[in-house]
Amino acid sequence: MSERQVSLDYVNSIVHDLQKAFWDERGKGARFRVTTVGRDYFLSKCLPRIQRKEVEPIIEVIKQVLREEGLVAEVSHQLEEKLLRVQVRGCLHVPVEQRLVAKGVEPFTCIPANLIVLAIEEVLDRPVELAEIRVEDGACNLLLVVFDSRPTFE
Amino acid sequence: MSELYTLVQAVEKVIQDRRSIRQYTEEPVSEEELQMILEAARQAPSGENAQPWRFIIVKDPETRKRMGAIAGGGSGRRFTAEFVTQKMQERFASLEDEAKRKAAFEKLTSGQVSAFLAEAPVSIVVCGRKDVWDLPYDTSAAIENMLLMVTALGLGACWVIAPCIDIRDEERLKDLLGVPEGLKIVSIVAVGHPARYPRPRPRIPLHELVYREKWGVPYYEKKEE
DSSP: OOOOOOOHHHHHHHHHHHHHHHHHHHGGGGGGGSTTTTHHHIIIIIGGGOOOOSHHHHHHHHHHHHHHTTSOSEEEEEEETTEEEEEEESOTTHHHHHHHHHTTOOOOOOHHHHHHHHHHHHHHOOOEEEEEEEEETTEEEEEEEEOSSOOOOO | OOOOOOHHHHHHHHHHHOOBOOOBOSOOOOHHHHHHHHHHHHTSOOGGGOOOEEEEEEOOHHHHHHHHHHHHHHHHHHHHHHHHTTHHHHHTTTOOOHHHHHHHHHHHHTSHHHHGGGGOSEEEEEEEETTSTTHHHHHHHHHHHHHHHHHHTTOEEEEEOTTTSSHHHHHHHHHHHTOOTTEEEEEEEEEEOBSOOOOOOOOOOGGGTOBSSSTTSBSSOOOOO
């Protein structure tokens, strides 16, 4: 890893500008083009640590990685049937979401959410959809839908 | 008996008659018809005449079935997300008939709205070269040309984005069809003989769409009903 460091403000400023540019280009459809952002990170940092092929242990691994890597301060979740509610506090990237919201743009991508989606899809082949990112009091409340299986329509 | 139209009338009729057809008869689309449709695509406007469009014709039932599953799965995910966040309920708020609203929700959240792709006799997979500036615009123009030719031929088609709007689904589709990295799958045009001809969908009136000189001043006055 490079020893060179840059400020978080700079990184978030650039991430915000990229997301805003993408929103301006693609509008509401932008969210569907960023669902794999974080995949390389997932493959290198998360996937090797996933031992059990069940949703709850998979989510716990992602939560551990997020905390240990310093990406978030706190993360909690509740899984009720298909609905997975995740609360993230102290995310490095929350200023990105806050700046988007201030400009009237509904946040449309989230690395913690993507890591969970990528993990469940990769390990269990169960589709997952990020339905909502709500930023409230500095925390991000994520709503995801975890489907039972990939439909075949047969 | 064939009817006679002026060129303007004919163009207007083709545009007005176009529908999104999702149910097809067993009758196959002929090679002559298919070539006319593709020729229409080929004549679409293209920035710098780059012609970034490429097409894959899919008739194989197994491939169609898998494309239908990708399309239906993607639609189902997205519409379920809209449902659980209440956005779908807001969208259908004006639909007062409870049974119809429930049926619409079921059709959308189940993915059936896009899974019909498996039943289309022919699917034209529209790809675009990424090394071209105007990829989305050029390919969209080509698609519209195809839809109009389909209508003129008395066939039916549906422009389907469901199997490729999410990059995860586009990756599966590219893998299925062997599409190389330098190209993007833009859409699929499902073509066949219509089993049913739906009513036209409501359109926003011109007075709500068109402004005079600058944004906000209507160009047309609202017509009294």
